Amino acid sequence: MxxxxxxxxxxxxxxxxxxxxxxxxxxxxxxxxxxxxxxxxxxxxxxxxxxxxxxxxxxxxxxxxxxxxxxxxxxxxxxxxxxxxxxxxxxxxxxxxxxxxxxxxxxxxxxxxxxxxxxxxxxxxxxxxxxxxxxxxxxxxxxxxxxxxxxxxxxxxxxDSEHSALAQALRGERVEDVRRLLVTASGGPFRGKTRAELADVTPEQAMAHPTWDMGPVITINSATLVNKGLEVIEAHLLFDIGFDRIDVVVHPSSVVHSMVEFVDGSTMVQASPPDMRLPIALGLAWPERVPGAVPACDWARPVSWDFFPLDDDAFPAVRLARQAGEFGRTAPAVFNAANEVCVDAFVGGHLDFLGIVDTVGEVLEEHLSDPDSALDDLSLERVLAADAAARVRAAELVERRR
The missing domain is CATH 3.40.50.720 (NAD(P)-binding Rossmann-like Domain)
Structure with a gap:
């Protein structure tokens, strides 16, 4: 072979x-x-x-x-x-x-x-x-x-483990039989915290993810839940499912990686230990599987799965990402670019934790109020220009916050 x-x-x-x-x-x-x-x-x-x-x-x-x-x-x-x-x-x-x-x-x-x-x-x-x-x-x-x-x-x-899970659950299924996609989120290191309790978060605390071992940018994005907002947009683009049929549910143990709910009331769940080698192996071998890619769950041990609703007040990033995704055009590029600048500023000690998503929201709001943002002639040049402009504006707002 x-x-x-x-x-x-x-x-x-x-x-x-x-x-x-x-x-x-x-x-x-x-x-x-x-x-x-x-x-x-x-x-x-x-x-x-x-x-x-x-x-x-x-x-x-x-x-x-x-x-x-x-x-x-x-x-x-x-x-x-x-x-x-x-x-x-x-x-x-x-x-x-x-x-x-x-x-x-x-x-x-x-x-x-x-x-x-x-x-x-x-x-x-x-x-x-x-x-x-x-x-x-x-x-x-x-x-x-x-x-x-x-x-x-x-x-x-x-x-992404969530979208790999969705792809597995959707194998052989018809899109018209899907009621909604349920993207799971661990909740990051600050699950259960109020907005006020997040005011003094340090980069070291944001990097202490409870279940996943990831790079610094994705780990901080998981702490703000920006990563989950990006995944909602990704799910929409990958599977052609409307934003009104994509929900986020908090699942702290990260064993269920996402779920597909069907119109007949059944839900397809993909479960495995929180180990990125499994979705990577599937990505390399798709549609085949790689035997022994990761150890399976130990079903001989007692286990329980907990699911919680998303706290949109403390973590508004998913709502903002959904807004950018529904608007489309260059709005998702603006959302992402502003976040990358704000994460760098947070790691460098130039922006507080809550300021990451607050600044992203401000940049996005300004972009959506610009009449040019509604133009439909999307091109690579427009995407790159929007990305660059969002970075400049985010940096200006970060400097103002300092």
Whole structure:
């Protein structure tokens, strides 16, 4: 059986490293043909490249190219390069490097990048006809119709655990039989807190997620529930279900990853331990499964599942995201861009926790009141311009708050 050829974007991040865990234990099924990373961890990137004998490696920071080269030489020496058993990869560097990797000759492109920067690689992978295992939800949300118009049926396979769960529950089902999608949320580290109790939250507290081990941006987005708002937009775009039929329910243990409720009253639940390697494995192998991707739930142990309604007063991010998604056009790009700026400001100590979503809401409100925002001629240039303008405005508001 020919191995599935995989290109991984964001290989040194949380999704990328876990994807390589999956490939490591299923080496007979997968071949890594390219890796792309930001360049902040050259030693890890070098280890990945040589362990998996990857022919092409890309870094976004051109200034990191020399560090990656030196790390490759050092790693090769440790692995017996002098014996001639290893090949060094070809290197690409620069802001367009990940987009070039997305076009390489392969079967699956796993986009595990973080943020709107993943949009151009997503478009490139779809244009090249690759199956896109999509963990970079922002590219779909920001690109919206641009991404959907490029994608052929089944070309995008969701890697977010919630959307992977929905895709599994919807296999063989008819859209007209779906009453609603139920996207589960852990509630993050501040579940049950009032808005007043969130005023003095620190970045360290926001990073202490109770069930998931994720990168810093997604972890903080989970604390504000911005991540869940983005997932509501993503679910709408992936499954063509109206926003009025997509709800969020809080499920602290994160064992039920999402649910589909059908018109006859039945509900299909996808349950598994909170381990991203399962949806990653499905993303790489879809529609097949990878045996032993993760340990299953231990059904011999007593267990209970709790579900709670979302507290919209303390966590208004889902409502704002729904507003942006229903408006469409460039509004989701504005919502996401403003949030990325505010998260950076919060981590840097320049913005309080509540100020993240408050500022995002202010930027979004200004955008929606602009008559130009209602124009329907969506283009990549308009999306990128809206993204850039939202970042500038969010930075201005952050500075004013300081």
């Amino acid at each position: 020919r191995r599935t050829r995989v290109a991984i974007l964001g290989s040194t991040g949380s999704i990328g490293t876990q994807a390589l865990d999956v490939i490591r234990v299923a080496a007979e099924r997968f071949e890594v043909v390219a890796l792309a990373a930001g360049g902040s961890d050259p030693r890890l990137l070098a280890r990945q490249a040589l362990e998996f004998d990857v022919p092409l490696v890309a870094v976004a920071k051109a200034s990191a190219l020399e560090d990656v080269q030196l790390a490759l030489y050092a790693e090769a020496q440790q692995r017996g390069w002098s014996a001639g058993d290893l090949r060094l990869p070809r290197l690409l560097a620069g802001p367009d490097a990940a987009t070039e990797v997305a076009r390489v000759d392969c079967d699956v492109v796993l986009n595990g990048m973080t943020g709107a920067v993943g949009l151009l690689p997503t478009l490139a992978a779809l244009e090249a006809g690759r199956t896109l295992a999509l963990a970079n939800k922002e590219s779909l949300i920001v690109g919206g119709p641009l991404v959907k118009d490029l994608a052929k049926p089944g070309q995008i396979v969701p890697v």
